Amino acid sequence: MSQPMEIAGQSFLPGQATIAAPSPQPQIPQACLAPVDPSAAVFASDIDAQRQAAPAVAAALAATQLNHQQLQQHVQPQQQQLTSSASQPVPAPSGAPTTTAALPITHELLGGPLAALQLGLGLGLGPGPGRTFEQGAAVAVRGGGQSAPYLHKALVPAPMDTLDPEAAAVALTARMTATGASVIFEKALTASDVSGGGRVVVPKSVAEQYFPRLDQPSGVTISATDLDGRSYTFKWRFWVNNSSRMYLLEGAGELHRNYGLEVGDVMVFAQKPDGSLVVAGRVAVKSDMLKKTPAKRPAAASAASGGSSGGGGGGGGQTSRSRDSRGARGPALRIQQQPPMAVPSAAAAAEGAAAVLPPPPPPPVAAAAGAAAGTTATGTAAAADSNPPSRGRKRKTFFPPTPNAADPRFRAHGDDGASMAILDMEAPSDGIFRAVVTQHLVPVPSGVTLARNNRWTATLDVAGETYQAFFDTRDDAVEALTAAGASP
DNA sequence: AGCCATGCACCG
DNA sequence: CGGTGCATGGCT
Structure with missing residues (x-):
C-alpha cells in the first residue's frame, strides 16, 4: 500500500497528511463568514494542527483504504469550500468559554451530497443569535479486514436560508454529538x-x-x-x-x-x-x-369535570x-x-x-x-x-447510520412518543474518532479504556487535540488506536 | 390498559 | 388573575 491514493481528486502518498487540496480561493460569500462561530475557529486551528503535526493522522492516511468513488462523490462537491475554509486563517479563540469540538462528519453520516454540503451549519432558528456556518472534520479509523483509517473532512459554509430542515436536523444532532453529547x-x-x-x-x-x-x-x-x-x-x-x-x-x-x-x-x-x-x-x-x-383535535366536549374532586385534592400526598x-x-x-x-x-x-x-x-x-x-x-x-x-x-460498524425515517433506530415511537423520536445515535460504537476539544482539559493521553455503556473507548491524542472513538470490544479499540499510530 | 395532551378547577 | 396540579378523555 504505498501507492498514491486519491481522495477527492487529490493524490496522497502514504505518510502524507493533507487535508484539503490547495485550490482557488473559496467562494464563500463574505457575508457568510461574518459571524464566525468560535467553535469554528477552534476547529480551523485543529485542522492546521493536524495538517502539520499529525503523524498519527498521516500514518492513518497511509494505511487508508477507502472507497474512492464514494468519497469523491461526497466530498468533491465541497472541495472548494472545504479547502478554502480549512486554510483560512482563523484566529484562535482566546477565552472561548464553552466546550467545542469539530464536527464529526463523515459522508455516511450525512444524508447525501447535499446534506453533506449543508451539514455543519450552525443551527439558528428564529431570532436566536444563530451562527451562519461551522466547520467540521473528523479523523476516522476505518476497519474491515484490516483497520484502515482515513482522513476525512467536512466543512460547510452555507447560508442559513438555504439549509433545508432535514439537513439542519442532522446538523444539529451532529453538533451535539460533536460536543460529546449524546442525543x-x-x-x-x-x-x-x-x-x-x-x-x-x-x-x-x-x-x-x-x-x-x-x-x-x-x-x-x-x-x-x-x-x-x-x-x-x-x-x-x-x-x-x-x-x-x-x-x-x-x-x-x-x-x-x-x-x-x-x-x-x-x-x-x-x-x-x-x-x-x-x-x-x-x-x-x-x-x-x-x-x-x-396537533390533536380537542374534542369540543369540555370536560364535564364532574368532580370538582376537591380541587387539589390529595395534592401530592x-x-x-x-x-x-x-x-x-x-x-x-x-x-x-x-x-x-x-x-x-x-x-x-x-x-x-x-x-x-x-x-x-x-x-x-x-x-x-x-x-x-x-x-x-x-x-x-x-x-x-x-x-x-x-x-x-461481531460486526464492526465504522460509519454511523444515516438518520432516515425508514431506519427503525431513527423512527419515532408509536405508543411511547407520539411525535417523539428517539435517536439511537448516542456515543455510537462506530469506530470513528471524534474530536473532543475542550478548553479546560488538558489533552488526554492516547489509550484504550472501558467507558460507560460498556463501550471501549479509544482515545487518540493528535498534536494536543483529543479524539475519541467507541468500539464494542477492546480489541477493536486497540486495533484502531494502533492503526492510527498510537500505542494502547 | 397505558399513555399523554389538554381543559379546567383551585390556589395564592 | 396567572400559574399550577389534577382529572378527563382521545388515542394507541
Missing part, C-alpha cells in the same frame, strides 16, 4: 408544551430512563446548556396520573424563545458523558411528522411512587458496570435540593437478549443495537 430524545412540541409556559411533557419511558429519578412530585431542579453556551434551569417533576406518572420539564419557555420554537418544532435533549444535559431546538422536519401529528420505575422494560440490562463518572442516584432525591445533574446515561447496550423490546420506546433506545443485526460474527 437522548427529541420532543415535538405540542400546543400545550408551547403555551403551557414552558411546561413540557416528557414521555414516561424516556423520563424514567434518562432523567433523574424522582421520589417526590415536587421534583428537582436540573440545569442544562445549549450549544451556544446558554444555560437553563428547569424543574424536573411529575404528576400523579391515574396510578402512573406524567413527567414534566418546566421552565423551557426561555429555550423555546431562544430557538423560536413553535408547535411542531422539536426540542432536542442530549447528555454529555459527565451527565450534564444539553438542550436545543430546531424546526420540524418531515421525519418528525411521519408519526402522528402533534400520593407518593404512590413505587420504585419499580424500571419494571416496564425488559430486564434491566446488566449494567452493574460502574463507569468512572459521577455517582448516580445518591441523595439527589432530595427535593428542592436543587439537584443538578441527571444521572449518568443508562447503558443502551445492545439488547442481545432481544427481550422483544417489550415496551416499544423503552426498548428502542436500549434495545436497538447500535449496529444492524449482528450475526455471530
Whole structure:
C-alpha cells in the first residue's frame, strides 16, 4: 500500500497528511463568514494542527483504504469550500468559554451530497443569535479486514436560508454529538408544551430512563446548556396520573424563545458523558411528522369535570411512587458496570435540593437478549443495537447510520412518543474518532479504556487535540488506536 | 390498559 | 388573575 491514493481528486502518498487540496480561493460569500462561530475557529486551528503535526493522522492516511468513488462523490462537491475554509486563517479563540469540538462528519453520516454540503451549519432558528456556518472534520479509523483509517473532512459554509430542515436536523444532532453529547430524545412540541409556559411533557419511558429519578412530585431542579453556551434551569417533576406518572420539564419557555420554537418544532435533549444535559431546538422536519401529528383535535366536549374532586385534592400526598420505575422494560440490562463518572442516584432525591445533574446515561447496550423490546420506546433506545443485526460474527460498524425515517433506530415511537423520536445515535460504537476539544482539559493521553455503556473507548491524542472513538470490544479499540499510530 | 395532551378547577 | 396540579378523555 504505498501507492498514491486519491481522495477527492487529490493524490496522497502514504505518510502524507493533507487535508484539503490547495485550490482557488473559496467562494464563500463574505457575508457568510461574518459571524464566525468560535467553535469554528477552534476547529480551523485543529485542522492546521493536524495538517502539520499529525503523524498519527498521516500514518492513518497511509494505511487508508477507502472507497474512492464514494468519497469523491461526497466530498468533491465541497472541495472548494472545504479547502478554502480549512486554510483560512482563523484566529484562535482566546477565552472561548464553552466546550467545542469539530464536527464529526463523515459522508455516511450525512444524508447525501447535499446534506453533506449543508451539514455543519450552525443551527439558528428564529431570532436566536444563530451562527451562519461551522466547520467540521473528523479523523476516522476505518476497519474491515484490516483497520484502515482515513482522513476525512467536512466543512460547510452555507447560508442559513438555504439549509433545508432535514439537513439542519442532522446538523444539529451532529453538533451535539460533536460536543460529546449524546442525543437522548427529541420532543415535538405540542400546543400545550408551547403555551403551557414552558411546561413540557416528557414521555414516561424516556423520563424514567434518562432523567433523574424522582421520589417526590415536587421534583428537582436540573440545569442544562445549549450549544451556544446558554444555560437553563428547569424543574424536573411529575404528576400523579391515574396510578402512573406524567413527567414534566418546566421552565423551557426561555429555550423555546431562544430557538423560536413553535408547535411542531422539536426540542432536542442530549447528555454529555459527565451527565450534564444539553438542550436545543430546531424546526420540524418531515421525519418528525411521519408519526402522528402533534396537533390533536380537542374534542369540543369540555370536560364535564364532574368532580370538582376537591380541587387539589390529595395534592401530592400520593407518593404512590413505587420504585419499580424500571419494571416496564425488559430486564434491566446488566449494567452493574460502574463507569468512572459521577455517582448516580445518591441523595439527589432530595427535593428542592436543587439537584443538578441527571444521572449518568443508562447503558443502551445492545439488547442481545432481544427481550422483544417489550415496551416499544423503552426498548428502542436500549434495545436497538447500535449496529444492524449482528450475526455471530461481531460486526464492526465504522460509519454511523444515516438518520432516515425508514431506519427503525431513527423512527419515532408509536405508543411511547407520539411525535417523539428517539435517536439511537448516542456515543455510537462506530469506530470513528471524534474530536473532543475542550478548553479546560488538558489533552488526554492516547489509550484504550472501558467507558460507560460498556463501550471501549479509544482515545487518540493528535498534536494536543483529543479524539475519541467507541468500539464494542477492546480489541477493536486497540486495533484502531494502533492503526492510527498510537500505542494502547 | 397505558399513555399523554389538554381543559379546567383551585390556589395564592 | 396567572400559574399550577389534577382529572378527563382521545388515542394507541
